[in-house]
Amino acid sequence: MPSLIDLRRRIRAVKSTQQITKAMKMIAASRLKRAQDRVIAARPFAQRMLKVLNGLVSRVDQDAHPLLRILPPQGSGRPLLIVITADRGLCGSFNSNVIKAAGQFILHEAPGRDIALGLVGRKGRDFFRRRGFDVRYETVGIFQKMTFADAIDIADAAIEDFTSGAASSVYLVYNEFKSVMTQRIVVERLLPIPRLEGEAARPEGEGAGPTVDYLYEPAPEEIFRDLLPRHVQIQVYRALLESNAAFFAAQMTAMDAATRNSTDMIENLTLYMNKVRQAAITREIIEVVSGAAAT
Secondary structure, eight states: OHHHHHHHHHHHHHHHHHHHHHHHHHHHHHHHHHHHHHHHHHHHHHHHHHHHHHHHTTTTOOOGGGGGGOOOOSSSEEEEEEEOOOOOOOOHHHHHHHHEEEEEEEEOOTTTTOOEEEESSSSOOOHHHTOOOOEEEEEEEEEEEOOHHHHHHHHHHHHHHHTSEEEEEEEEEEEEEEESSSSEEEEEEEOOOOOOOOOEEEEOOOSSSOOOOOOSSSSSHHHHHHHHHHHHHHHHHHHHHHHHHHHHHHHHHHHHHHHHHHHHHHHHHHHHHHHHHHHHHHHHHHHHHHHHOOO
């Protein structure tokens, strides 16, 4: 049976931990609001840009631009998977879910580990670096002050690998922010730029009638030369924003659960300490009474 001093020490330690988890929850909640606003602002632009580009792409050949070209499976390039994790932990299963999804993708798409990785975030970098994967590039520490320039660097590296033939395709895996309590793992193709089909590719306001042909000024090749790299950069930026907001939501939820668990632990330890103290008092009373009866 632990002594009263040990129990008091454990209660103080749990209370100190509770103060830390409570402070981390408040910090995550304050940062979540800003991250959520940035995601909500970026989503419509990224989705609308994809629909507009698909309206143009559907009317040209896939060889009109290198970012539209689908390479044959027997080509020399390998898939490039960009894994977006966080730089820190204490966020529940946020990082482990992304790493697990990346592992499943590698298992199905490249069972012989014939795949290249682009790693964003310290947790993913530390995990895959120790396992002998071919890491094309890595980026850590960008979520503290994330800007569009960070997305440009990541996207330009992926575009360079794809256009040079080093990568046959480029995929993103990240946590998509759905709500404070829910994050969804997303694995989506970044390059070659996917073409929407059916109603998803139809711009808003267009009915089910025949599509309208366009006159291009300048030529479609010049339009794609400027718009397609920008589209890739925007999609990467949106993925980074989604992952950042999902991290703060996961951390806030995890710290809230840790705070409530520490409260329960303090109550249980306090109750147990009172029982130990009551047993010690009872034992001393019995000893005093027994000594008085013996005299």
